[in-house]
Amino acid sequence: MNIAGNLSTILDEIPKEVSLVAVSKTKPIEDLEAAYAAGQRIFGENKIQEMTTKWEALPKDIQWHMIGTVQSNKVKYMAPYVSLIHGVDRAKLLAEINKQAAKNERVIDCLLQVHIAQESTKFGLNEEELNQIMSHQQTNPFPNIRIVGLMGMATFTSNTKQIKQEFQYLKSLFDQASTQLNNINTLSMGMSGDYSLAIEEGSNMIRVGSKIFGERNY
DSSP states (O other), rough: OOOOHHHHHHHSSOOOOOOOEEOTTTOOOOHHHHHHHOOOOOESSSSSHHHHHHHHOTTOOOOOEEEOOOOOHHHHHHTTTTOOOEEEHHHHHHHHHHHHHHHOOOOOEEEEBBBOOOTTTTTTTHHHHHHHHHHHHTTTTOOEEEEEEEOOOOOOOSSSSHHHHHHHHHHHHHHHHHOOOTTTOEEEEOTTTTTTHHTTTTTSEEOHHHHHHHHHOO
């Protein structure tokens, strides 16, 4: 697997203002080291224990992004180092992140995950829940977190018209959110199969795994 070559190809394809999160879940440390040697500094994991093991083993200038479902009782394990939490889908989780960030004397950046797909397996906030959290945040109840944007995953389908509509919907919510909170600047949408479409529709952060590292290991 030519990890360096794969990274180079993707970076040549995407605009410079788009951040590339290398989704390294299930991949061995050697693969991450190869990507690091090629200049990659942002890695995304979906299990806190696996991410923590890799954080302990790898250079400390890496930004670690938690991209999976977050269990509240495990936030404490990543609070000392996580750079960005993508999948915040409930107010109670924000409260726990704030609590653990305060214990570590940190401010942790978070994205609110919105449910845009026509799939029950995908999770996230609906528009009403999103607006409730945004309104609540205007009073700054959680000083140790910073909501910096939105994240969403489109339906896994070959219907590009449907994917575009889902991305457009999320972009409209992002534009609205950016008028409500000062720090809203990140729109994380697009993965290996649809990141080109996502960028066309306004994404400035993509999460790419298999196109860098090959198929996932189980």
